[in-house]
Amino acid sequence: xxxxxxxxxxxxxxxxxxxxxxxxxxxxxxxxxxxxxxxxxxxxxxxxxxxxxxxxxxxxxxxxxxxxxxxxxxxxxxxxxxxxxxxxxxxxxxxxxxxxxxxxxxxxxxxxxxxxxxxxxxxxxxxxxxxxxxxxxxxxxxxxxxxxxxxxxxxxxxxxxxxxxxxxxxxxxxxxxxxxxxxxxxxxxxxxxxxxxxxxxxxxxxxxxxxxxx
Amino acid sequence: xxxxxxxxxxxxxxxxxxxxxxxxxxxxxxxxxxxxxxxxxxxxxxxxxxxxxxxxxxxxxxxxxxxxxxxxxxxxxxxxxxxxxxxxxxxxxxxxxxxxxxxxxxxxxxxxxxxxxxxxxxxxxxxxxxxxxxxxxxxxxxxxxxxxxxxxxxxxxxxxxxxxxxxxxxxxxxxxxxxxxxxxxxxxxxxxxxxxxxxxxxxxxxxxxxxxxx
DNA sequence: TGCTGATGTATCACCTCGATACATCGAGTT
DNA sequence: AACTCGATGTATCGAGGTGATACATCAGCA
Numbered sequence: 456x457x458x459x460x461x462x463x464x465x466x467x468x469x470x471x472x473x474x475x476x477x478x479x480x481x482x483x484x485x486x487x488x489x490x491x492x493x494x495x496x497x498x499x500x501x502x503x504x505x506x507x508x509x510x511x512x513x514x515x516x517x518x519x520x521x522x523x524x525x526x527x528x529x530x531x532x533x534x535x536x537x538x539x540x541x542x543x544x545x546x547x548x549x550x551x552x553x554x555x556x557x558x559x560x561x562x563x564x565x566x567x568x569x570x571x572x573x574x575x576x577x578x579x580x581x582x583x584x585x586x587x588x589x590x591x592x593x594x595x596x597x598x599x600x601x602x603x604x605x606x607x608x609x610x611x612x613x614x615x616x617x618x619x620x621x622x623x624x625x626x627x628x629x630x631x632x633x634x635x636x637x638x639x640x641x642x643x644x645x646x647x648x649x650x651x652x653x654x655x656x657x658x659x660x661x662x663x664x665x666x667x668x669x
Numbered sequence: 670x671x672x673x674x675x676x677x678x679x680x681x682x683x684x685x686x687x688x689x690x691x692x693x694x695x696x697x698x699x700x701x702x703x704x705x706x707x708x709x710x711x712x713x714x715x716x717x718x719x720x721x722x723x724x725x726x727x728x729x730x731x732x733x734x735x736x737x738x739x740x741x742x743x744x745x746x747x748x749x750x751x752x753x754x755x756x757x758x759x760x761x762x763x764x765x766x767x768x769x770x771x772x773x774x775x776x777x778x779x780x781x782x783x784x785x786x787x788x789x790x791x792x793x794x795x796x797x798x799x800x801x802x803x804x805x806x807x808x809x810x811x812x813x814x815x816x817x818x819x820x821x822x823x824x825x826x827x828x829x830x831x832x833x834x835x836x837x838x839x840x841x842x843x844x845x846x847x848x849x850x851x852x853x854x855x856x857x858x859x860x861x862x863x864x865x866x867x868x869x870x871x872x873x874x875x876x877x878x879x880x881x882x883x
Numbered sequence: 884t885g886c887t888g889a890t891g892t893a894t895c896a897c898c899t900c901g902a903t904a905c906a907t908c909g910a911g912t913t
Numbered sequence: 914a915a916c917t918c919g920a921t922g923t924a925t926c927g928a929g930g931t932g933a934t935a936c937a938t939c940a941g942c943a
Contacts, residue, residue, distance in 0.1 A: 459929060479891050487815055488823055496931050501893065531891065568822035601701055608782035609702055615840050622836055626829050673898065693922050710900050715924060745922065 462559045468544045469567045475535035488566045512540035551578035556586040577634045584627045676773045677717050682758045683781040689749035702780045726754035765792035770800040791848050798841045
């Protein structure tokens with residue numbers, strides 16, 4: 456079961472669209488872009504790269520160092536998107552379905568907002584906001600219910616978690632306002648989307664919703 | 670390698686000190702106490718319970734339902750702390766070492782602050798604050814370095830992550846002030862610690878520091 | 884020359900998760 | 914009383930992720 460979360464795939468595809476890269480560099484960029492807090496180990500990255508290559512979404516150059524042809528254990532393998540990879544990336548970036556408001560996936564989608572068209576950006580932000588609001592409501596309820604049974608520290612911890620989410624909602628509101636205002640100081644109309652097919656629509660089934668932490 | 674994170678163990682021990690419980694109830698309490706956001710699956714819980722029982726830290730009652738002796742598939746197994754379990758819990762709650770400022774472990778330790786003596790509480794809060802401040806500094810640096818190369822959305826995401834951590838630092842500051850003020854409205858001197866041995870000291874080696882998300 | 888640390892690819896053991904199976908119980912509903 | 918349905922309960926499995934580590938090259942530097 457448990458499908459390999461597409462998050463990593465999408466992040467790799469997105470970065471590779473920027474420019475071809477090898478694993479090590481990819482990891483650095485990933486950790487930079489995806490929040491600076493996350494870890495991401497090679498144990499996930501390299502298998503993911505090989506699997507993406509198998510699926511024909513990316514291709515890796517032969518291992519060359521500069522002059523020496525092979526042999527070297529440190530030979531870099533530079534990956535780049537194939538046509539199929541670009542197409543998939545385009546579909547992903549064009550979609551604004553529920554999967555895009557998941558915690559992790561949202562971060563990735565947001566990181567590539569510059570390659571996403573304005574309408575999709577707005578839909579993702581609003582969807583994310585709704586998702587968080589719903590979660591907030593649930594937590595508030597269970598908090599209210601179990602409040603008496605908790606000591607002051609436990610409830611303080613709850614309260615803080617709530618605050619963190621509220622803080623994110625406020626952040627989203629700011630962004631949504633900015634987007635609605637038409638985003639001045641940027642070429643407004645022609646936000647060059649990446650993909651070939653702007654249709655796409657919400658890919659994949661319902662979101663999996665895996666709240667992890669504050 | 671990769672030791673089973675003690676976090677879950679400590680949480681179980683702490684909850685069981687409150688009152689004996691069976692798995693299902695434990696999970697509910699755990700999800701309530703530990704942030705309401707986390708998931709915690711049975712796939713982690715039941716193995717952890719068995720392992721704790723093997724280590725002699727908890728004991729499970731024989732499966733009984735009320736009258737029917739066994740057989741029933743839904744027979745509850747109520748676990749409770751052994752003497753060894755109480756001792757370990759005492760050591761854990763008495764320690765304020767680096768492991769206690771890890772993201773997850775901190776939450777657990779905080780959740781059981783009511784059973785922790787005042788001095789240890791303060792040391793944990795301060796340690797956590799230092800930890801976050803250090804992380805903040807690191808992220809700020811890498812942010813400043815890579816700033817030019819990121820588009821506005823990526824840097825906005827970074828900024829937001831930074832804000833979330835700053836928010837937590839502010840929260841800690843509030844708590845530290847309160848603790849320093851001596852915590853009125855509570856029996857001040859005699860915070861009844863749980864363990865048998867108030868010595869304890871920072872157990873286990875250096876912290877593993879696994880920043881996960883905002 | 885030898886040391887150290889960053890750059891690189893790769894794998895392993897263990898952990899954790901989501902899903903699921905199976906079974907019982909209480910409370911309504913008809 | 915028989916029926917359904919959702920909460921209560923214990924338990925396991927496959928798949929994916931993680932930290933650690935191995936191995937190897939390279940640049941700088943004393």
